[in-house]
Amino acid sequence: MHSVAVLALDQVIPFDLSAPVEVFSRTRLPDGRPAYRVRICAPKEEVDAGVFTLRAWHGLEALAEADTIILPGTTDPTLPLPPEVREALRAAAANGTRIASVCAGAFVLAATGLLDGRRATTHWAAAPLLAELHPAVEVDPDVLYVDEGQFLTSAGAAAALDLCLHMIRTDHGSAVAADAARLSVMPLEREGGQAQFIVHAQPPAPAGATMEPVLSWLEENAGRELTLEDIAAHSGMSTRTLNRRFREQTGTTPLQWLHRARVRRAQYLLETTAHPVERIATQVGFGSPTAFRDRFKRVVGTSPYAYRRAFRGAEGAEGARTG
Known part of the structure; x- marks a missing residue:
């Protein structure tokens, strides 16, 4: 029987702990025998789990x-890892034990x-902090989720179920x-490469930045088929100067910023309306449904149809059937 140990540290998130316990402990082999023996372990006898x-x-x-x-995961992923826990995990890894994290458990x-030089994921809201604290x-x-062989990581708590099923x-x-x-x-059927469904926020400009009026104008006119020359003419700059200042203040180009504004508006329409993809493509300012689908998949990581289905179910997805 395959043995699973779920490690509980102080401030453990209850669902992150209970989800894998439930999935693995209820899994049965074809002859009815339990597939896994699950044990909860901790560096001390009592663990603070917040509500209990x-x-x-x-x-x-x-x-x-x-x-x-x-x-x-834990509610404070910046808490230092007890040395005895670090040593025990590294020793287990050296023996070939498979180690998987749930959400902020990636920290x-x-x-x-053990993740240095490897690909990993966590909840999208915590990803920038993980990258900052662990640049390797x-x-x-x-x-x-990400499967790196011996080491696996999952996104939010619900994605832990996807990862558990993948391991099973x-x-x-x-x-x-x-x-x-x-x-x-x-x-x-949900695979690890399926996107976390998030609204991609626009790269912010610093307070008082000279690009703020241009950003506001772009947001208001995102539905128009704007070119770089159109944006430059409105801003009173050459295209070269506009690109340079825009990148300095937002970290991206005017057209990339505009495409993200359009995709963000498309996400809202896919979630709240039954408009066909062709209509949404026009509403948000893309020249063709093909260009819209291509850009949407590059930004969001999935098709408009799959995105709508995730948010509105099979019936609501009918309007985006061609997505």
């Missing part, structure tokens, strides 16, 4: 006995140094994983 105190029956020795270690895994880690904020499929095949998915009322 958790009593762990197993200490860090359980990590050395596990085939898989799960690292749930725990990154603090061991290649942080990808746009996917549900790897261990025992699709039939067992599909049964586990049904018990969790989860689709089995």
